[in-house]
Amino acid sequence: MQSSKCIISKIFGVVTLLIFFSSLFSCDSFFKKEEDKAPLARVGESYLYKEDIQDLLKNNVSKEDSAAFVTNYINNWATKQLLLSKSKINLPQEQLSEFNQLIENYKTDLYTRAYKEALVSQSQDTIISDAELASFYEREKQNFRLKEKIVRLRFIELPKQFLNKDNVQKSLDRFNTKDERFLDSIGIQFKKLNFNDSLWVKASRIVNEIPPLTFENEDRYLKKSQFFELQDSLGVYLAKVTDVLGVNETSPLSFVKPTIKQVLLNRRRLEHIRKLETEIIDDAIKDKEFEVYE
Structure with a gap:
């Protein structure tokens, strides 16, 4: 009479064989998946399969271009594989x-x-308070010297044949509450506009926005309290400069705020990483995962 241990062993063997053969013929089996793979090329024991380059083929490419691309890709792949194989044999x-x-x-x-x-x-906390920004700015103010002139201004670009230019010009220059309402009400007729004269802008950006304004004549027009009108074949450009800061003057906080925020976030990030590394070491020592031998 067979022992129970022997019977269990035979049952286990039969079950194992059944599982093995069922996996062979299953549509989801490992071997079936390997057979479904379509090899495009082989170098030694390395294979390049169709799905490896599937994402590289764009739908709007012709069959001829696709064939040329695949051929070129296969040749490049084979060259790399062969060079890699040779290098492992021939390099010291x-x-x-x-x-x-x-x-x-x-x-x-x-x-x-x-x-x-x-x-x-x-x-990591990514919120930087205004108090932190102001404190850093006051401590490092000497390091925030301007390398380029910056300007605050109101600006409108009008179509060449705009009929109500004089009223727009007066309102943009004076810019009281009534003027602001008036300009807002007809703003859809302007090609470009900016009424936010609390925002500091680089002079180079203004030169790019106003074609008749150049680096050669900007000192003539970009002056504090200056109103100017320029025009070319594309339109009429009206601007009222409210403030100017020159090269080597101290940058205002509002202008360098994004830079300061990034500096503070980077410092906070590095401090967090150092703390994290210390905690990882301490935890590993406590859990006896890390030991240093004398």
Whole structure:
């Protein structure tokens, strides 16, 4: 009479065979998937499959262009594979070892950097208060010297044949509450407009927006309290300059606020990463995952 252990062993064997054969003929089996793969080329033990280049083929490309692209891609792939194979045979072992170490170091850096960035992005506070911005600005004010003239102005570009130019000009220059309402009411007729004269703008940007204004004549027009009118074949350009700061003057806080915010966020991020690395080491030591031997 067979022992129970022997019977269980035979049953287990039969079940294993059934599972194996059912997987062979299953539409979802591993081997079936391999058979479905369409190889395009082989170099040694490396295969290039159709799905490897599927995403590279665009729908709007002709069959002739697709065929040429695939042929070129296969040849390039084969060249790289053959060169890689030859390099492993013919390069000195010391050099191969050095390259393998570089690859491992790069892979480690890639994984760890991505992991740290993911942790930081999940937990880092990205809100910088106005008080933090102002405090940093006051401490570092001497480092915020302008490298280019900046300007505050109101600006309108009119079509060449605009009929009500004189009233627009007076309202833009004076710009009281009534004038602002008037300009807003007919703003749809303007080609371009900017009424926000609290915003500092680089002089180079203004020169690009107003074709008749050039780097040679900007000092004539971009002066504090200056109103100017320029025109060319495209339109009429009206502007009232409300303030100007020149090269080497201190940047206003509003102008450098985005830069300061980025600096503070980068500092906070680096501090968070250092804290994270310290906590990882401390936790590993506590859990006996990390030990240093004398």
